[in-house]
Amino acid sequence: GESVGLHLPTLSVQEGDNSIINCAYSNSASDYFIWYKQESGKGPQFIIDIRSNMDKRQGQRVTVLLNKTVKHLSLQIAATQPGDSAVYFCAEGATGGGNKLTFGTGTQLKVEL
Amino acid sequence: EPEVTQTPSHQVTQMGQEVILRCVPISNHLYFYWYRQILGQKVEFLVSFYNNEISEKSEIFDDQFSVERPDGSNFTLKIRSTKLEDSAMYFCASSQETQYFGPGTRLLVL
Numbered sequence: 001g002e003s004v005g006l007h008l009p010t011l012s013v014q015e016g017d018n019s020i021i022n023c024a025y026s027n028s029a030s031d032y033f034i035w036y037k038q039e040s041g042k043g044p045q046f047i048i049d050i051r052s053n054m055d056k057r058q059g060q061r062v063t064v065l066l067n068k069t070v071k072h073l074s075l076q077i078a079a080t081q082p083g084d085s086a087v088y089f090c091a092e093g094a095t096g097g098g099n100k101l102t103f104g105t106g107t108q109l110k111v112e113l
Numbered sequence: 114e115p116e117v118t119q120t121p122s123h124q125v126t127q128m129g130q131e132v133i134l135r136c137v138p139i140s141n142h143l144y145f146y147w148y149r150q151i152l153g154q155k156v157e158f159l160v161s162f163y164n165n166e167i168s169e170k171s172e173i174f175d176d177q178f179s180v181e182r183p184d185g186s187n188f189t190l191k192i193r194s195t196k197l198e199d200s201a202m203y204f205c206a207s208s209q210e211t212q213y214f215g216p217g218t219r220l221l222v223l
Contacts, residue, residue: 034211043117043204043214044156089156097144097210098168100158 008087010108019077021107023090028071030092034101035064035075037086044089047075051095077109085111115139117215119205125221126195134190134218136205145188146206147180148214149173156204162188195222 013019025033031052036044050057050064050073057064063076073090087108091101118137126132138145147159161168162180179191188207192199200222206212 036214041217043216046211046213049211091156095210097208098161098163100146100161100169100171101148101156101212102158103156105155 008106008108010110012110012112013080015080015082015111015113017080019075019080019084019109021075021077021088021109023073023075023104023107025071025073025090025092025102025104027092027102030094030102032093032095032099033064033066033073034091034093035062035073036089036091036103037084038089038106039086047088080109080111082111082113085109115141117205117207117213119203119215119218121218122216123219123221125223128197128222129194132192132195132220134192134203134205134220136188136190136207136215137186138188138205138207139213140186142207142209142213144168144208144212145180145182146208146212147190148204148206149201150204150217151201159190159203192220195220197222 034049035047038044048059048062048064050066061078065074087106089106090104093099093101120135145162148156150156158171160170160174177193181189202217202219204217205215
């Protein structure tokens with residue numbers, strides 16, 4: 001995968017358990033946040049996004065929580081499956097098209113059978 | 114489902130050579146981006162492009178880099194004189210608002 005040279009934080013979970021991946025963002029001015037999943041050798045794949053006027057947003061098996069007070073973002077994956085194994089990145093930016101995203105370091109999620 | 118495509122998937126070049134990385138964004142998207150990811154590191158923004166102009170560029174995007182939308186479908190990144198440190202995965206993305214990424218081009222500069 002893309003982890004050579006950098007020791008990513010790793011989260012190991014049992015199949016079927018819930019996963020929680022955390023992210024601290026840096027820019028208080030950011031008002032748009034995204035979670036991406038990156039499998040080995042592939043590009044970042046959009047999972048879910050949230051705007052700063054929300055605290056929580058749910059998708060299919062995933063929930064994103066935003067705490068603007070402490071600049072913290074989390075991704076919850078329900079009933080984790082082997083196919084969820086990947087590196088997960090949070091990214092911050094501004095609403096509206098054309099704005100750059102600033103990515104976090106990433107967390108390696110490993111799902112054990 | 115529409116997706117961003119990139120070619121080539123892999124490119125090996127000699128230091129000092131020019132390379133052109135190609136992308137076909139999602140057809141109804143208006144904003145285009147290039148990012149790079151050095152092996153084992155996080156994804157870094159290079160440049161954004163809208164209405165045939167660069168909207169924003171990072172410090173990485175120096176005079177060796179250029180972008181172009183030569184026709185209605187392609188979006189290219191050119192590196193004029195590659196350096197060893199340009200070795201990375203290069204990702205194209207496009208958006209209305211949410212950015213969708215292509216599979217990347219792995220560039221290796223020898």
